[in-house]
Amino acid sequence: MESSANYKVLVVDDEPDILEILEYNLQKEDFKVRTADNGKDAIKIAQEFVPDLILLDIMMPEQDGVETCRLLREIPEFSNTLILFLTARTEEYSEVAAFDAGADDYITKPIKPRALISRLNALFRRKSLTTVKGDRIIAGDLHIDRSSFIVTFKGKEFQLPKKEFELLSFFAQNPNRVFNREELLQNIWGTDVYVLARTVDVHIRKLREKIGEGYIVTVKGVGYKFELA
Structure with missing residues (x-):
């Protein structure tokens, strides 16, 4: 695993005390x-700094965190950047909105710096466990060969139906990102064919029967994400 010195973090919050505390503990x-104290400046700094992870408050002046996250995800270089929300909002709809905008994780304030740093290291560790080499994706015990449609899981080789294979490959290439059913339908089935959202659940159930419950995790009220321990 890379050391923390190799990772760049952008902290975005409109509270100076929080910025100071987080900057101090992360640099330590x-x-x-x-750091940035609003969403608009965050996007400008992100394009210059190109962080590996962005800590983003939700309630901010000028441009809130959810909109900032959505705009960042529209920029190709940040499509796979880790984005973690820090917020005092505890309502379920705020969490759902954050994940819908493309968040990787969501932590409520007050912030405990040591716990936060442990969470960041866990996110970086999980991301580093997935590698893409040409047509091959390696994610823990899963080896996916996109040229032959062959999956190897714990040494056992098998083939998947086309849509199951595409769904698993998509998840493995985007570890820790939460996707709702509509996003999965659009990315795997496209917009030209009418498919029920329930189809996603059926395909995920079939995948879990083959690779276990641990990889594709249900995020209540939002959707699914691919996670490595």
Whole structure:
């Protein structure tokens, strides 16, 4: 695993005290840190700094965190950047909105710096466990060969139906990202064919029967994500 010194973190919050505390604690762990106090500046700094992870508050002036996250995800270089929300909002709809915008994780305030850093290291560790080499994706015990449609799981080789294979490949290439059913339908089935949202659940159930329950995780009220321990 890479050391913290190799990771860049952008912290975005309109509370100066929180920015100061997080910057101090992250730098102490050798992360490279930049800060912003609003969403618009965050996007400008992100394009210059190109962070590996963005800590993003929801309630901010000028442009809130959810809109900022959505706009960042529209920029190709940030499509796979880790985005973690920090917020005092505890309502379920705020969490759903954050994940719908493309968040990887969601933590409520007050923030405990040591716990936060442990969470960041876990996210980086999980992301580093997935590698893409040409037509091959390696994610833990899963080896996916996109040229032959062959999946190897714990040494056992098998073939999947086309849509199951495409769904698994999509998840494995986007670890820790939460996708709702509509996003999965659009990415796997496209917009030209009418498919019920329930189809996603059926395909995920079939995949879990073959690779176990641990990889594709249900995020209540939002959708699914691919997660490595």
